[in-house]
Amino acid sequence: MLALSGLSAHYGAVEVLRGLSLEVRAGEAVALLGRNGAGKSTLAQALFNLGPRIGGGVRVMGQDVAGWPTHRIARLGMALVPQGRGLFPSLTVAENLRLATLRSPRGAWTLERVFAVFPRLAERRAASSSALSGGERQLLAIGRALLTQPRLLVLDEPSEGLAPLAAEEIILGHVARLAAEGLTVLLAEQNLPLALRLCPRAVVLAGRGIVFDGASEALRADHSLVREHLGV
Numbered sequence: 001m002l003a004l005s006g007l008s009a010h011y012g013a014v015e016v017l018r019g020l021s022l023e024v025r026a027g028e029a030v031a032l033l034g035r036n037g038a039g040k041s042t043l044a045q046a047l048f049n050l051g052p053r054i055g056g057g058v059r060v061m062g063q064d065v066a067g068w069p070t071h072r073i074a075r076l077g078m079a080l081v082p083q084g085r086g087l088f089p090s091l092t093v094a095e096n097l098r099l100a101t102l103r104s105p106r107g108a109w110t111l112e113r114v115f116a117v118f119p120r121l122a123e124r125r126a127a128s129s130s131a132l133s134g135g136e137r138q139l140l141a142i143g144r145a146l147l148t149q150p151r152l153l154v155l156d157e158p159s160e161g162l163a164p165l166a167a168e169e170i171i172l173g174h175v176a177r178l179a180a181e182g183l184t185v186l187l188a189e190q191n192l193p194l195a196l197r198l199c200p201r202a203v204v205l206a207g208r209g210i211v212f213d214g215a216s217e218a219l220r221a222d223h224s225l226v227r228e229h230l231g232v
């Protein structure tokens with residue numbers, strides 16, 4: 001679904017990622033870990049040609065997407081749940097979702113299915129998205145991404161700013177269920193325990209590249225790597 005080879009990412013003259021290679025296969029759930037500023041968001045955005053200037057190879061669903069505009073990359077079946085959620089605060093829950101359906105291909109995800117899978121959003125459908133709790137906002141951002149009919153969902157720090165219970169419900173409840181149903185997931189997270197419980201595979205970013213790519217179990221057991229690069 002995703003194949004990066006020798007990926008680099010720059011903001012102006014500042015190089016954030018260098019020589020990064022990574023493959024994600026259909027049906028995998030992969031945790032993307034790293035300290036603050038390690039480049040998780042930069043990588044998530046680079047996949048969509050958003051934000052940083054990128055170099056190297058990016059293949060999505062087998063296609064070389066170098067230089068493609070974001071909407072065209074997304075249409076291959078990859079959706080981003082951005083850090084900070086990116087919702088329209090003046091619109092209601094239902095309006096935010098309807099907006100996503102207008103711009104997306106039709107498919108298995110409909111407004112009704114999003115409301116069925118996230119009953120909390122159905123209850124709050126007429127509420128302004130600015131009036132939602134952090135957890136509800138995160139659900140709305142995920143629901144909106146699903147309406148673009150993704151096969152690969154990239155989540156950028158979905159637990160950020162959430163109370164521990166809300167973060168657990170989102171990641172181990174909702175995202176885990178989507179992954180179990182076959183959605184491929186790339187989860188950028190600071191919350192190591194949650195990310196490792198969801199994802200059987202972990203990738204750790206540090207020093208502009210990947211310092212670990214393997215089984216989450218192996219990462220959990222590697223205390224010195226965790227201490228050095230994840231600061232736990």
Ligand SMILES: Nc1ncnc2c1ncn2[C@@H]1O[C@H](COP(=O)(O)OP(=O)(O)OP(=O)(O)O)[C@@H](O)[C@H]1O
Binds near residue numbers: 034035036039040190
């Ligand atoms: N728009 C930008 N312009 C310039 N530098 C940026 C920009 N966005 C991020 N950076 C820098 O790129 C580096 C990587 O940031 P990034 O946000 O990708 O890290 P992260 O691992 O997602 O961290 P966090 O968990 O804090 O979001 C940091 O040094 C950051 O200051």
